[in-house]
Amino acid sequence: MPYGSRLAATMTRRLGRECVYTPSARLALYLALRRWCRPGGRVLMSPVNDDVILFVVLAAGLRPVQALVSPWDGNIDPAAVPESTWRGVDAVLTTSLYGMPDRIVELRDRCEQLGIPLIEDAAHAIGTHVDGQPIGTFGKAAAFSLSKHVAGMAGGFLAVEDARARRELELLRDDLLTPARLTADLSTALRPLARSTVRALHLVRPTWRTMQRLGLLERDDFRMSLHAPRLSLCAHEAPSLLPYDPWIRVDLHDYRARHGRLVRAGLNLRMNMLDENLSRRREGVTLLSGTPWASPALNDRAAHHGPLPLFRVPLLVDDRDALVERLVTHGIVSGYIYDPPLDDYAGPEFTDPSPDPTAARWFASHVLPADPLLARKLTKALTKERTKTAHPPAPSPAKPIPDTTPPAPLGQ
Numbered sequence: 001m002p003y004g005s006r007l008a009a010t011m012t013r014r015l016g017r018e019c020v021y022t023p024s025a026r027l028a029l030y031l032a033l034r035r036w037c038r039p040g041g042r043v044l045m046s047p048v049n050d051d052v053i054l055f056v057v058l059a060a061g062l063r064p065v066q067a068l069v070s071p072w073d074g075n076i077d078p079a080a081v082p083e084s085t086w087r088g089v090d091a092v093l094t095t096s097l098y099g100m101p102d103r104i105v106e107l108r109d110r111c112e113q114l115g116i117p118l119i120e121d122a123a124h125a126i127g128t129h130v131d132g133q134p135i136g137t138f139g140k141a142a143a144f145s146l147s148k149h150v151a152g153m154a155g156g157f158l159a160v161e162d163a164r165a166r167r168e169l170e171l172l173r174d175d176l177l178t179p180a181r182l183t184a185d186l187s188t189a190l191r192p193l194a195r196s197t198v199r200a201l202h203l204v205r206p207t208w209r210t211m212q213r214l215g216l217l218e219r220d221d222f223r224m225s226l227h228a229p230r231l232s233l234c235a236h237e238a239p240s241l242l243p244y245d246p247w248i249r250v251d252l253h254d255y256r257a258r259h260g261r262l263v264r265a266g267l268n269l270r271m272n273m274l275d276e277n278l279s280r281r282r283e284g285v286t287l288l289s290g291t292p293w294a295s296p297a298l299n300d301r302a303a304h305h306g307p308l309p310l311f312r313v314p315l316l317v318d319d320r321d322a323l324v325e326r327l328v329t330h331g332i333v334s335g336y337i338y339d340p341p342l343d344d345y346a347g348p349e350f351t352d353p354s355p356d357p358t359a360a361r362w363f364a365s366h367v368l369p370a371d372p373l374l375a376r377k378l379t380k381a382l383t384k385e386r387t388k389t390a391h392p393p394a395p396s397p398a399k400p401i402p403d404t405t406p407p408a409p410l411g412q
């Protein structure tokens, strides 16, 4: 039986698509990019995303191209992407950030017209549907993460449109896995328990502060250090995961470890509790949607699709960074902040910048990703802190967007 096939079968039943089990979503994305994109290709993506994903794209030997995004949810705004950009890309990587669905039907139609693959990073969107269809079933392939909704701190899937690709991807995955180690398995299996114990004993604040002081956090800021000169050298070896390991493993050092039975059994249990988890998330989303800080995109989406079981709820707040610090004193640690946008972070050596970064910068610096499972506690803390709602600046009147199409190769 292929590795992780029981977990993969559970996910296949949920999605209605063939799935390959992977130790992480980042590895699943790497497999998808290797399978559907030729090295040297250009990939349109949202600049409001985890830096790890930028490095996965680079490791696959691809050039990231940053898209224009909506200031309300940070997802790609397909209508705002200039025609010249559309014509110059070879694939699209969506994010469905925090579980808020991408404009996925438009993106799929556009990719079909252009004959390029749509790859879905559905790491945050395991329970999100659009018109009754699950996110993760619109493109050629989609990556899911069990470290998010079910807090497994390991595990992921690659779901594929064409069932015939599954075996090939399993072989590609097996080549990339590192051998199982009992000590690593024990620590992976125990980490989710340690985290819930810290929560249950109200130790979030002292634990977080201690980790900060001891330098145990891998990011000093919201982004990891780029180490540009070292990163430049890796390009000679791409496509390959190995040279990019120091960047890709951040937050999940075992991202390509072959987990043993203990870890997989724990993940199976967590998968069985997913529906209950999703309904608690919907309740939290309903509560947070009614607060003054909720992004209007939330109520707009809820009107069409009902409350979504989001991974995080995008609240838009003034003076976000200071608020994040103060929330720690309420026992609330806010993660998953992707600020600055990837083009500002990595610069033109590593990515094509978006033609107009205003919306991405605004969203990235004002969003507070709120855990819907902590909705009541958060609402109380935000009220106590007299949190002010942020409003995006009015769009500047029709500013021409520079043409960023690369010159066509000679002879075309």
Ligand SMILES: Cc1ncc(COP(=O)(O)O)c(C=O)c1O
Pocket (backbone or CB within 6 Å): 023, 024, 025, 026, 027, 049, 050, 052, 053, 095, 121, 123, 124, 144, 145, 146, 147, 155, 156, 252, 255, 336
């Ligand atoms: C948007 C997004 N995609 C992918 C990933 C990678 O997921 P995993 O940790 O399972 O590799 C993350 C991790 O936080 C993420 O935020």
